[in-house]
Amino acid sequence: MNPSPFSFARTSEEQKRLDEIGRLADTLRDEAARADEENGFSYGAIDALKEAGYPSLTVPAEYGGAGASLYEFVLLQERLAQGDAATALGIGWHLGIVLELANQPAWQDKYEALCRDIASRNLLINRAATEKGTGSPSRGGRPATTAEEVEGGYLLNGRKTFTTLAPALDLVIVTASLEPDGNHGEFVFPVATEGVRIEPTWDMVGMRGTASHDLVLEDVLVPPEARVKHTRSEPSRPGPAAHPYLLHIPACYLGIALAARREAVTFAAAYRPNSLPHPILELPHIRQLIGEIELELSAARHFLYAVAQRWESAPANPGAFAADLSAVKTFAVRTALTVVDKSMRIAGAHSLAMTHPLQRLYRDVRFGLHNPPMDDVTLKQLADRAERELLPPPEGTAEA
Numbered sequence: 001m002n003p004s005p006f007s008f009a010r011t012s013e014e015q016k017r018l019d020e021i022g023r024l025a026d027t028l029r030d031e032a033a034r035a036d037e038e039n040g041f042s043y044g045a046i047d048a049l050k051e052a053g054y055p056s057l058t059v060p061a062e063y064g065g066a067g068a069s070l071y072e073f074v075l076l077q078e079r080l081a082q083g084d085a086a087t088a089l090g091i092g093w094h095l096g097i098v099l100e101l102a103n104q105p106a107w108q109d110k111y112e113a114l115c116r117d118i119a120s121r122n123l124l125i126n127r128a129a130t131e132k133g134t135g136s137p138s139r140g141g142r143p144a145t146t147a148e149e150v151e152g153g154y155l156l157n158g159r160k161t162f163t164t165l166a167p168a169l170d171l172v173i174v175t176a177s178l179e180p181d182g183n184h185g186e187f188v189f190p191v192a193t194e195g196v197r198i199e200p201t202w203d204m205v206g207m208r209g210t211a212s213h214d215l216v217l218e219d220v221l222v223p224p225e226a227r228v229k230h231t232r233s234e235p236s237r238p239g240p241a242a243h244p245y246l247l248h249i250p251a252c253y254l255g256i257a258l259a260a261r262r263e264a265v266t267f268a269a270a271y272r273p274n275s276l277p278h279p280i281l282e283l284p285h286i287r288q289l290i291g292e293i294e295l296e297l298s299a300a301r302h303f304l305y306a307v308a309q310r311w312e313s314a315p316a317n318p319g320a321f322a323a324d325l326s327a328v329k330t331f332a333v334r335t336a337l338t339v340v341d342k343s344m345r346i347a348g349a350h351s352l353a354m355t356h357p358l359q360r361l362y363r364d365v366r367f368g369l370h371n372p373p374m375d376d377v378t379l380k381q382l383a384d385r386a387e388r389e390l391l392p393p394p395e396g397t398a399e400a
């Protein structure tokens with residue numbers, strides 16, 4: 001194996017899959033730009049990914065999937081995002097959920113069938129947890145969506161916002177408050193169920209191709225087995241701060257940063273204004289900006305892949321890495337924001353033309369701030385970790 005020094009593939013098999021997804025990602029750029037311009041959706045990208053069997057990347061091999069590890073999932077997602085970040089974020093949720101549910105006891109009665117369906121029929125799944133009234137579900141707000149137990153199952157009513165991948169979803173996991181006791185529950189069912197409607201509300205400045213529309217539920221009757229049987233000690237809502245599968249988010253935004261880097265360097269090599277005898281690439285201040293981009297990206301990517309590798313080496317103890325998993329996301333998004341900014345400084349005002357790829361990357365990268373875990377949560381986690389490590393436990397606690 002002789003990968004580029006910028007490749008984080010660990011084996012020739014990983015490098016091969018990375019090259020394959022890289023070739024596919026490069027074909028997706030034009031449609032991604034079109035989906036952004038038209039506030040549409042890259043159906044062609046989804047078809048191409050299905051054709052390549054990508055929806056079953058993280059399905060365990062015993063259930064017909066590729067059985068990719070967390071590390072490999074992150075590696076491929078970062079590359080995919082360089083071609084089409086919106087589609088990468090969407091399919092990243094799907095693939096990440098498949099990884100996540102493998103270890104959730106409440107899902108064990110459904111997991112094998114779900115995986116086999118994904119592997120054989122290329123089904124796509126996502127979680128619809130956000131609502132206007134709750135804001136980010138990671139804050140623990142109570143869903144206004146209700147699930148009432150009735151004859152034949154549960155009756156669901158409500159409206160979810162930010163349902164990424166909405167036009168292509170086959171299955172959805174919906175959080176709801178169970179009536180009358182008010183406990184939270186999760187329900188999984190086909191989007192094609194009667195009473196489910198996608199309302200095309202997504203009209204944001206960036207990540208337009210995620211088509212994260214509203215999912216409206218009007219008297220949706222789902223069978224009893226649609227309910228995920230969480231127990232009280234096992235929260236129905238994932239604690240995003242501690243979930244390794246969420247590493248697809250920093251991978252996506254670093255993919256955007258890598259795409260910006262490529263635009264900046266190729267622009268600098270080609271652009272020679274008539275005030276200069278050479279391309280701007282040779283100018284000291286441009287080389288300094290490129291050097292800073294390399295430094296920042298290198299640190300963020302080593303951090304991402306080191307944490308993915310560490311988690312993979314000790315999956316039995318995910319709690320030990322909770323703060324690092326969150327820190328990777330915060331650090332990667334901060335890095336991606338500054339890398340895109342520096343790339344645009346290199347290209348100058350050319351980067352602001354609506355026809356220039358950098359302006360889309362600039363709008364898209366901003367969205368990383370609003371995917372979980374949120375920065376304040378990460379920083380608190382890190383502060384708590386420092387306190388635990390460096391200070392004696394407060395008097396009266398079990399350890400004191």
Ligand SMILES: Cc1cc2nc3c(=O)[nH]c(=O)nc-3n(C[C@H](O)[C@H](O)[C@H](O)COP(=O)(O)OP(=O)(O)OC[C@H]3O[C@@H](n4cnc5c(N)ncnc54)[C@H](O)[C@@H]3O)c2cc1C
Nearest residue numbers: 127128129130135136137139162163164207212367370372
């Ligand atoms: C591109 C994209 C794709 C997404 N895809 C999905 C998806 O597929 N499924 C899904 O369910 N969701 C999805 N989301 C939603 C996402 O997970 C968040 O719920 C959403 O971005 C809102 O986050 P927020 O922090 O802006 O909202 P809010 O929680 O409303 O926060 C707004 C402000 O209030 C502060 N705030 C609010 N509550 C608290 C609190 N309790 N404590 C401290 N501060 C608080 C925040 O810090 C922030 O400053 C997506 C979001 C984006 C941007």
